[in-house]
Amino acid sequence: MYQQHFGLQTLPFALTPNTGFFFGLAPHVEALQVLQVALQSGEGFIKVTGEVGTGKTLICRKLLNELPDTFVCAYLPNPYLNPTELRMAVAEELGIEITGVHDQQQLTGLIQQQLLSLSAAGKQIVLVLDEAQALPDDSLEALRLFTNLETEQRKLVQVVLFGQPELDQRLAQQNLRQLRQRITFSYQLRPLTVNEVAAYVRHRLAVSGYQGQPLFRQGETRLLFKGSRGIPRLINVLAHKALMLSFGEGETGVSRKHIRAAIKDTEDASQYRAAWRWSVPLLLCVLLASAAIWRGML
Template sequence: MYLYHFGLTQLPFTLTPNTSFYLGLKPHTEAFAVLLTALKTGEGFIKVVGEVGTGKTLLCRKLLNEIPEHFVTAYIPNPYLNPDELRRAVASELGVKQAQRMSSQLLNQRIQERLLALHQKGHSVVLILDEAQALPEESLEALRLFTNLETESRKLLQVVLFAQPELDQRLATQQFRQLRQRITFSYQLRPMTSLEVEQYVQHRMQIAGYKGEQLFTRSLCKKLTKASKGIPRLVNVLCHKMLMLAYGEGRHQLSAKHLVLAAKDTEDAHVSGWQKLGVYLSAALILLTTTLISWQFLGEV
């Protein structure tokens, strides 16, 4: 791989969400501030929505790592669960013993008892669901009923939903108007700007141990922003491929050509007309050069 070639200690552009690479860019800083503020209010649902690859899972993990100590969290990373499975998953996360064996009625009672016990000890309980757009309709309703559990002054359970825009489309229907009205705080993650992409790329390279001259120039980052549409996951994919291409050529500098080739090889990446033309011209030039060399060789024979 290209680690030694570029003097890196670890891969800078992996797709696995890693909080050690977290950079407090404006959209993520704002979203995190909304989450903490909303949790302090102690009421209702909190929703963070963003397109695929905008950093929702990374933000979710940062929240789990840095949530204030008095919070008890129940984390459901894969919410494609029916209502009974969802209740049992929440019960297990909250430490309810033998949650998988007891009847549904007893399970509901044990969950409420556990929430009350935690409340009496001064804890606030928050249920965090990643990929919440995958929740079945019946489970969305079960989730709403969870938040009916309350004391005279405070909800016993708050819910944080990290989801793709499909969740908003579902919540906009008449069927989910009650749940929609309980969402007290909401934030929409946006793609990165070209300046943010530049900061993001340099930050990840620095964390990965790079100490050389700047590989991703401002001009290249502007093109990278257009090719990736400002989506962090696509930025990671393209940067990884660019570094691989440069390594394969034995080069220590990156160029627009590397970006074009990386974008052409990446699903969902944007390749503009002039970039496509550049790829075709490069291929044609290589073919022409090869042909001329072949003719010259045959002529000499």
């Protein structure tokens, strides 16, 4: 929609986690460093938690892309699985043929044999689960039992959990204390600071091919920070809507009016939604303005 208008090659604020847009902001770099050190240690569970939209899935994908060849990874992006489904998913990720296998003891034995075979070949096996707060309690216990599999030298599998803060609340339960004690490394993602928001926005625009004067000036960036609370996903939503409005009005940059309208139009934006009054919804404004521009080009 607005790519040509602003000289962009791609949309800079898409919501799909794209490692091509990864930027070395402190919380994300620190999380990756914790993960890398923990995996090299070869012990236990590793946990990364953060609020919705703080970048957990992006970090997860970045980690998967950068794992050395000595690692074999089983990745479960949607772990709302009972223990049987969990074992089957892990077996499939490890390349185990499970057709005709219905006995859980047999399935566990096949997984252990594959882990031993991979370990003998010099491989480190890591099980990565995104959205881990969705795991049922008995599935979390099944995960703990996976880490009981070991040789005399090391564990046969490490588990990396990415989850929302609800995961910490779950693990605080008395019945999950054994798993909690297995967590050897953990990191909690924080929102971005106002300076990090400014750098984040500039970086994504640059990656998208933008080369002109700043589209978001200091005042606009500060308002973007307040509206998003420093949460990357909300930054993307608000910046995208603000660019849509700017394009719809034929402007060459984003104004505070555009960002306030974007905040008002976004469910999870901050209290600025209540403080700003527009009589016409943002999307309708954009459509009307865009239609006027198109008519002028015909």
